Amino acid sequence: MILKLFLFVILFSQLFCLFTGDGTFYNATGGGTCSFDESNANPLLVAALNQPDWDGSNNCGRCAKIWGPYPDNPSYKNPVTVQIVDKCPECLSGDLDLSEDAFAMLAPMGDGRIDISWEYVDCDVSGLPGFQIHTKNGSNEWWVAFQVRDSRIGINMISVKSNGVWYDLSRTDYNYFIKSFSSGVGTQFVVRVEGINNEKFDYTINSYIANYTFQTSYQFDASSASINSILFGMALLFFFLFF
Numbered sequence: 491m492i493l494k495l496f497l498f499v500i501l502f503s504q505l506f507c508l509f510t511g512d513g514t515f516y517n518a519t520g521g522g523t524c525s526f527d528e529s530n531a532n533p534l535l536v537a538a539l540n541q542p543d544w545d546g547s548n549n550c551g552r553c554a555k556i557w558g559p560y561p562d563n564p565s566y567k568n569p570v571t572v573q574i575v576d577k578c579p580e581c582l583s584g585d586l587d588l589s590e591d592a593f594a595m596l597a598p599m600g601d602g603r604i605d606i607s608w609e610y611v612d613c614d615v616s617g618l619p620g621f622q623i624h625t626k627n628g629s630n631e632w633w634v635a636f637q638v639r640d641s642r643i644g645i646n647m648i649s650v651k652s653n654g655v656w657y658d659l660s661r662t663d664y665n666y667f668i669k670s671f672s673s674g675v676g677t678q679f680v681v682r683v684e685g686i687n688n689e690k691f692d693y694t695i696n697s698y699i700a701n702y703t704f705q706t707s708y709q710f711d712a713s714s715a716s717i718n719s720i721l722f723g724m725a726l727l728f729f730f731l732f733f
């Protein structure tokens with residue numbers, strides 16, 4: 491029985507890329523190392539990702555669905571979905587430092603530290619016109635700096651086509667993709683955004699403006715959970731038949 495449970499948990503975490511760790515809370519604003527704007531959202535459902543899983547800001551803007559330690563308590567049983575907006579340097583692998591609003595949905599604040607399990611999910615972008623390409627304050631045609639906001643999924647790469655040549659930008663720890671152009675990127679150029687599903691979208695910028703948000707009308711495809719669900723169902727069947 492123990493073995494069965496053990497295998498089941500391993501299998502489950504493998505299939506769904508489930509993380510487990512500690513959930514704590516902090517006075518989140520929506521801002522942080524991912525360089526997003528502070529938010530007035532109420533409730534504010536955001537989290538700071540632990541340093542070991544940080545991966546050079548690759549997970550900034552992604553959404554995480556979190557289960558708390560009280561699956562039988564009507565007040566706390568529902569999972570909560572947060573957006574990764576910050577880094578938690580002192581957190582261990584699997585940990586998330588949550589906004590107070592998010593923590594409060596999983597456990598009484600007095601608990602302080604709780605066991606959580608979580609997985610990355612698509613962000614809910616219904617009602618948004620598309621993702622945004624934001625340029626950093628202080629950037630310019632000679633030092634471009636872009637970040638993507640309101641994306642359904644994580645971002646792999648941002649590239650720029652200048653004078654007919656594609657250049658991949660470098661991702662920084664503060665979630666901007668940057669590059670210097672010694673003679674400027676030009677007055678009109680194409681920015682290519684690639685999602686973690688390798689889907690690409692090209693957007694033409696007519697002139698570079700710093701601290702500006704270009705609103706696209708494009709959104710990445712939803713991730714299909716169906717393969718995982720089928721595999722999971724088969725695995726379940728297998729265990730109940732043969733153990």
Ligand SMILES: *[C@@H]1O[C@H](CO)[C@@H](O)[C@H](O)[C@H]1NC(C)=O
Pocket residue numbers: 517519
């Ligand atoms: C949280 O931060 C805000 C400013 O960002 C501040 O006004 C507020 O007092 C802080 N709350 C706590 C409990 O520290």
Ligand SMILES: *[C@@H]1O[C@H](CO)[C@@H](O)[C@H](O)[C@H]1NC(C)=O
Pocket residue numbers: 627628629
């Ligand atoms: C924004 O950019 C301007 C011009 O580069 C600079 O003077 C200002 O200090 C910047 N503000 C912040 C908060 O970085």
Ligand SMILES: *[C@@H]1O[C@H](CO)[C@@H](O)[C@H](O)[C@H]1NC(C)=O
Pocket residue numbers: 627701
């Ligand atoms: C960037 O622009 C927004 C408005 O679009 C403004 O509220 C914010 O203060 C600006 N930030 C900087 C650093 O200039």
